[in-house]
Amino acid sequence: MREHIENKMYHIEILPPKQETENLQEELKLFAEKYNKVLNGGYCACITDNAMGYLAFQGTEIIEHLKLPVFTNQVMIHLNTFHTKADLHNILDSCKSLGIKYLLVVSGDGSERLPKLQPADVNAKGITRSVTAVELLKYIESEYPNDFCLGVAFNPYEPAEHEYEKLDRKLKAGAKFIVTQPIIQKNDVVDKLIDYCSIPVFIEAWMSKKISLLSQAVGYEIPENEQFDPIETLKMLHKIYSQCGAYLSILGFKTQYALIKDIW
Template sequence: MDRVLANGSSDRGATVQPHHPQRVFHIEILSPRQNAPDLDAGLAALADKYRQIVDAGHVACFTDNPLGNLAFQGTELIQELGLPVRPGQVSIHLNTFHTRRDLDAILDAATNLKIDDILVISGDGSERLPKLRGRDLGIEAETVTSVELVAHLQRTCPGRFRIGVAFNPYEPREHEMEKLRRKLDAGAGAVTTQPIIGQDPSIADLRALGATVIVEAWMSKKLHLLSDCVGYALPADETYDPLENLRTLLRTYDGCGFYLAMLGMKTQFPLLRDIWS
């Protein structure tokens, strides 16, 4: 069985040999904020996490200024920390809160590092994060959404990247599905959901579209943090078991990829080798 890479391709013919070729997770790496109080320690921990992920054959996924907090880019971290890039094992998030100059620099760095998986998201802004404008991309649109950003990548970087996009099942279904169709029409080849608790009927709709579906699992017991991420209040559940939820997702959505957010490297990561059994 070929593993599913970060944004929709197979790894048929790849040279990387993970512990279990069919058991590959996309594991989120939160980039440290640039004003973090103990930045050196944070960078050392990130480098260790990254190496553990890629050595186990998984895909390391770098966020892009999560929740509007100015953070280091994945490409910057890889370059500065001298981290190895293996084919198909690195994915970077890319949102719409950049200047055109910074956007080009990120894409050029990704190309030079041979990173070819990008997850395009709209992102969260802040006063320190300028939003792309239509004229920055040479289009007439007033604002740039993930649809326009996907189209820009396809137009200016044809064939350089496998492009994925996000889907929020907590939004009204028809509205979110229409947005997704526009993203796919613009050239995206894969869909990563917001974290799913248990089961969600929207997954069947996503699979029917023919794109690769990557189901996100919330690996923290703190569901209130998930509420902040998805923008909707979720019911508190003190009995929530992230590992059991992951097992449920694996059983329910066989054939999908799986993205792990907030994974505990000391307590949960060692268990991934046997989680499918």
């Protein structure tokens, strides 16, 4: 992952079509266009896993269904705890066979419609009451040793002491890189994170003008700012966190994609 930073390779988030979409073929076509554009641009395509708790198609099944190319260094799959054990192994086996090595392991948002891994599913019965990213990390490391490079999320909006305690457990479980929740300005907690860790850190940049959506994503109220400019903010974040990588969420492919090549 460190070479992604050295080579100024953006991580660009792509959301798969929701299961309930009425125009699946159009959505699949749009996904393929975004995916290929990211790979052809030399960036890393980061595919979400039921983002915000909405049931969506899995990134691996879309890649297989559409026969999309996979460049090992340019694809990352998000993986959360809201799966059955069988589905979890199907996803991991597909990643392995496709040559996908980067996984961002998160607890996930979840919903009543989604199943949840149980402690016994990940060899954690009697150790924990609920499966989190920590248990999932440990399980993947034990069941698929050396097959994947596992990353984790870091939320600077949570109470710092609690978040760092979780981070320590994630690092011990095998985390090799970190992606922060989106920030739109210099953040003291993120500053400390960079000094705290020796593994690569990727700053998530919010590329939508809708700050209200950011509040929903991080679970904390972010004050509205009518002057917020995602592109200018991205430039600022690069200057402040020049030693870090950049993960772009909600990127406008029609309006912003062509602009990012000249920023980093």
